[in-house]
Amino acid sequence: MSAHDVQRPMSSHKAAGLKGEALVPGDKSVSHRSLILGAMAVGETRVTGLLEGEDVLGTAQAMRALGADITRSEDGMWSIHGVGIGGFREPDDVVDCGNAGTGVRLIMGAAATTPISVTFTGDASLRKRPMGRVSDPLALFGAEFNGRSGGRLPLTMTGASNPVPVRYVSPVPSAQVKSAVLLAGLNAPGETVLIEAEATRDHSERMLRGFGATVSTELTGEGHVITLTGQPELRPQTIAVPRDPSSAAFPVVAALLSEGSDVIVPGIGLNPTRAGLFQTLKDMGADLTYENMREEGGEPVADLHARFGPLKGIEVPPERAASMIDEYPILSVLAATAEGTTIMRGVKELRVKESDRIDAMARGLEACGVQIEEDEDTFIVHGRGADGVPGGATCATHLDHRIAMSFLCLGMASQKPVTIDDANAILTSFPIFEDLMTGLGAKFQRIPA
Ligand code: S3P
Numbered sequence: 280m281s282a283h284d285v286q287r288p289m290s291s292h293k294a295a296g297l298k299g300e301a302l303v304p305g306d307k308s309v310s311h312r313s314l315i316l317g318a319m320a321v322g323e324t325r326v327t328g329l330l331e332g333e334d335v336l337g338t339a340q341a342m343r344a345l346g347a348d349i350t351r352s353e354d355g356m357w358s359i360h361g362v363g364i365g366g367f368r369e370p371d372d373v374v375d376c377g378n379a380g381t382g383v384r385l386i387m388g389a390a391a392t393t394p395i396s397v398t399f400t401g402d403a404s405l406r407k408r409p410m411g412r413v414s415d416p417l418a419l420f421g422a423e424f425n426g427r428s429g430g431r432l433p434l435t436m437t438g439a440s441n442p443v444p445v446r447y448v449s450p451v452p453s454a455q456v457k458s459a460v461l462l463a464g465l466n467a468p469g470e471t472v473l474i475e476a477e478a479t480r481d482h483s484e485r486m487l488r489g490f491g492a493t494v495s496t497e498l499t500g501e502g503h504v505i506t507l508t509g510q511p512e513l514r515p516q517t518i519a520v521p522r523d524p525s526s527a528a529f530p531v532v533a534a535l536l537s538e539g540s541d542v543i544v545p546g547i548g549l550n551p552t553r554a555g556l557f558q559t560l561k562d563m564g565a566d567l568t569y570e571n572m573r574e575e576g577g578e579p580v581a582d583l584h585a586r587f588g589p590l591k592g593i594e595v596p597p598e599r600a601a602s603m604i605d606e607y608p609i610l611s612v613l614a615a616t617a618e619g620t621t622i623m624r625g626v627k628e629l630r631v632k633e634s635d636r637i638d639a640m641a642r643g644l645e646a647c648g649v650q651i652e653e654d655e656d657t658f659i660v661h662g663r664g665a666d667g668v669p670g671g672a673t674c675a676t677h678l679d680h681r682i683a684m685s686f687l688c689l690g691m692a693s694q695k696p697v698t699i700d701d702a703n704a705i706l707t708s709f710p711i712f713e714d715l716m717t718g719l720g721a722k723f724q725r726i727p728a
Contacts, residue, residue, distance in 0.1 A: 283402070283703045288673070288726040289713075290698040291690025296539025296587065297719040301530035303544060305330040305520035307708050308454070308482050311338050311381050313518045315389050316490050317359030318347035318367075319465065320513035326357040328520035333707045334379035341386050344370035345397075364513060365466045369395035373433070376401045378633060378678060378707045381455055383432070384413045388459025391422040392442035392466035400433040404633050404678040410434055412451055413459040419445045420463050442467040444509055447474070448501070452601045452628065454479035454552075457505065461487060461494070467509045476502040479601045480552040485577065489516055519576060521548040525605045526709050527583060528556050529684050530719060532609045534585035535565050536616045536692040538665065542719060543570075544583040555603030556610060557583070563590045563617060590617035592662045597625030604628055607658065608685040611640045614660035615649040615668050616692050627656040633704070634677035643674030643686055647697060671695030680704040684712060691721055698726065 310330040315338065317324030329335065339349050339357075346368040348360040362368070367390055374397055376383035383399050387410075390397050400406065411430035418424060421439025426432065444467040449456050457473050461483050464471025484505060487494045493508040527547045534542035549557070549569070560567050566588040569581035592614055595603075600623075603610070607629055614621030629636040637658045641651045644660065648669030652659040670693025676683040683699050690697030702725075705712045717723055 286701040286728045287703050289702040290696045290724045291687040292696045292722040294537045294691040294721050297534050297537050297542050299719050301544045303522050303526040306523040309520045310335040312486050314338050314342050318342040318361045319364050320361040320515045321363040322515035324359040324515040326518045329357050332710050337377040337379055338382040341374045365393050367393045373398045373400050378402050384455040384459050387413050388462035391417040391438050391463040392420050393438040394440040396437045398435040406432045412456050416447045416460050444469040444471045446472040449475045452477045452479050458483040461507050464507045464509050471507045473505045474502050477601050478503050522546045524553045528606050528609050531585045532613050533688045538587050540587040542585050547583050549579040552602055555599040556606035559595055562593050592617045592619035592621040594622040600625045608636050608640050608681045611660050612685045612689045617662035618664045619662050621660045623658040634679035639677050639682045646672035668693040670697045673698040676701050678704050680707045
């Protein structure tokens, strides 16, 4: 029995105003990529600020199973001795990626052009998620897949023995698909090309360049065309992982909706492919400022300063969706406490995340007395204004960390407490969430299951 077989319900009560500084953990996307690229370089990659949440620890474990030597020193520095491109060995056992869609999809890509067999599985959430979106392009390199219906996990992949480079037009706006293709292209001769209609987060491209690969990005009539030159020698790197804007979203929004709040969230990356939420909050009239703007590791970084104030509902531009795809659950919570209606269109990717996030938020918000409308690709929240959300419900979290954290934030501003059925999933991406938020003044209560 794993620790997660026991549910951990938790309730969130009205907070008197959050105050202080919130040091959120390292970026999940950059953390996964640091371990995977470190494992594909020859020599020692050193990483500080790695997110030590379950998703990323699962990727570290998978890289060890594939032959990399990974250790953590007492001061939190991670050292990865990589095996080089094409150097992965066949794991002795099933690779269990837990809850991590990014982990499993990127690792599949990284191993797809090495002639080994790997069987992947994950938790009940991950086993429901579509894997065809990565196995389809990876099959073009010559990899073979044998999974459950719909290509779902558990799935066995046999990597290509004679990989060929691929040109692939991604049918979905997904950095995971893009990254899987680029990582597979590392061990194919010639140029691998990935074309995406909308720009998704570009950490893989930036980090691949940092490790010494040649990657170009060009905007053409076809879309964003990313070209990788195969079979480079990846050089080990020293990486300082920036703090995660998707985790920063929780204390920032909690401050905006909880009366009397004044919170600083230092050192948050504002890479334009990730910062859509913060612009949206400003469009809603939020008292959110960027302070101490600087550049770190080639990325714009700022301290976010968020204070409570009146907010209005808005229509979120659909072309912004990719840059805030993980932030719609917490945005919908803020929308519930704003005056007026917030319309989110072009959001159907939310249906295939750790849970169907439109459905999960819609049902929980309704149970808390908020009126919503939805269709396959649209989510509309009718705001009830500050102090207008009744609350008083227990919301199902469906093994989804962002749903769990979002409803705990809703409880901080609703009339009656909001309870979640299970807080365990929060450990996948934000293991210090409970301590960090209660340290700012949130009132959470663990409830015996
Ligand atoms: C991620 C990409 C996004 C995001 C996920 C992390 C990544 O998924 O939802 O949390 O690190 O590449 P998609 O690329 O599938 O949209």
